Amino acid sequence: MPSTMKYLSLFAILSSFLFSCAEKKEKIYPEKLPMTESVYASATVQPDSMYQVYSVAMGILDKIWVEEGDKVSKGDRILQIINTSPELNKENARLALQLAQENYSGTPGVLSSIADEIQAAELQQKNDSINYFRQQKLWDQNIGSKLEYDNKKLAYELSQNRLGLLKKKYGQTKNELETHLRQAKNNYKTSLTTSNDFTITSKIDGKVYALYKNPGEIVNTLEPVAAVGRSDKFVVELLVDEVDIVKLNIGQKVFITLDSYGSKVFEGTLDKIYPRKDEHSQTFKVKALFNEPPKTLYPGLSGEGNIIIAEKKETLTIPKTYLVDESTVITDKGETKVSIGLQNMVLVEILDGINENTAIYKPEP
Incomplete structure (x- = not known):
């Protein structure tokens, strides 16, 4: 075969390969979908008004008047200390x-x-x-x-x-x-x-959730001796990253999932934002209340929360994985600048730069 023909054949094969690769490149079109933007937080269930019980004086624990799980009224005896x-x-x-x-x-x-x-x-x-x-x-x-x-x-x-x-x-x-x-x-x-301080009593109507001392042990003023909280009302404590805390406001909707309840989603409302940052975890604590709490709850149940900070019934969206540098997409014309709005873990809202008829391609890894 003449050398010229060999080069032409090789060029045709290479062109065909490149064309087939281009055809296989993932291509989608923007879609109009409902869109919500939320802030993620780890969640822990705790009894409302739960507090650690301390003794104001030192002594020896003589008698425990209650057991863990017992309900108590305000003023009921919990522990007796002798000295x-x-x-x-x-x-x-x-x-x-x-x-x-x-x-x-x-x-x-x-x-x-x-x-x-x-x-x-x-x-x-x-x-x-x-x-x-x-x-x-x-x-x-x-x-x-x-x-x-x-x-x-x-x-x-x-x-x-x-x-x-x-x-x-x-x-x-x-x-x-x-x-x-x-x-x-x-x-x-x-x-x-x-x-009188040597008889420790409950400050609220609630339940004894923990007893940390046994009779005969020494009680001091630095270590808690019990934990008491309400038995009829639970709250959800959420830890929010410091970069997201400024987006939160009291009254925002919260979707909560608990490990004990699988994929079931519970709706709640943001009730309180604590102003102090935990320097160790770099997070802020916020509190949410269940709109309709689960039938059975225990202190310490863990899960996740998503606090809704914005939502739209319909808007132009693309998958987040199709963004390049958070402000660019790849179209038939090459890299195209876009303006983005709401975003969540999966989708991002497109405000300007492309429309529903613009084909976009997934960036190469």
Whole structure:
């Protein structure tokens, strides 16, 4: 075969191969479909108003009044802690209060003793006053000695000063005793409160979901001893990535799936956005409420949530995998710029650049 014919045959085979590859390239057309954009979040079910129970005092766990799963009313006893110190402190505070009351108002009290001294000083001052003024009249008449006159005057002045000092002492002592009495009353009230704190009670109507201590173990103020929450209402705690948190608003629709219920989808409503970011996970916590909760729920059930931030009944869409660099698609004319709108895990909304009759091709990996 001539060499020219060989080259022509080879060119024809190569052209045919390239044409068949081009024909096999995936091609689709944009479609008008309903479109929703959502924010993904991991979900955990928790009882509403659930809180960790702490003791405000140290001691030894003596008795557990409930079991895990028991329902409790507000004020019901949960745990009993024993410690001899509070009872001793209460008795000491009572004795100190009793002593303070006696010192302030009792018959043998400090004030009554000073009052007796004042009464005696007043009598002495009155007597010294009579003697002094009598001696002064005599001295004015040149009767008596100067020494006798000076002695009577000095005695009078000393008795006056002593009476003044005793009255001042009475006032100061009264103020001090009043202060001590008030302090003793406060200390006694505190001792009563501390004694009551050794019986831990429920703060809400609900259920005991966990007990972390056994009888005989030491209880401190840093570790929780139980977990209590409502039994009739559950919430969904969602962890949202920090890049998505600004898209959320209270009242947005939430679709929830739980691992325990397979593919079944539950609808809820976004109820609360917590403002503090978890620095470890770089997420924000938000809370959603079930519109119609499942019949059976337990604390800690996990799943996923999708918070709807926008939706349209019909709009031009293409699969996300057909986008190049998030703003370009491949058409018969080559790379074409497009404007995008809503997007989810699968689809993206096309606002401008192509239409329903524009063929687009999937980018090569």
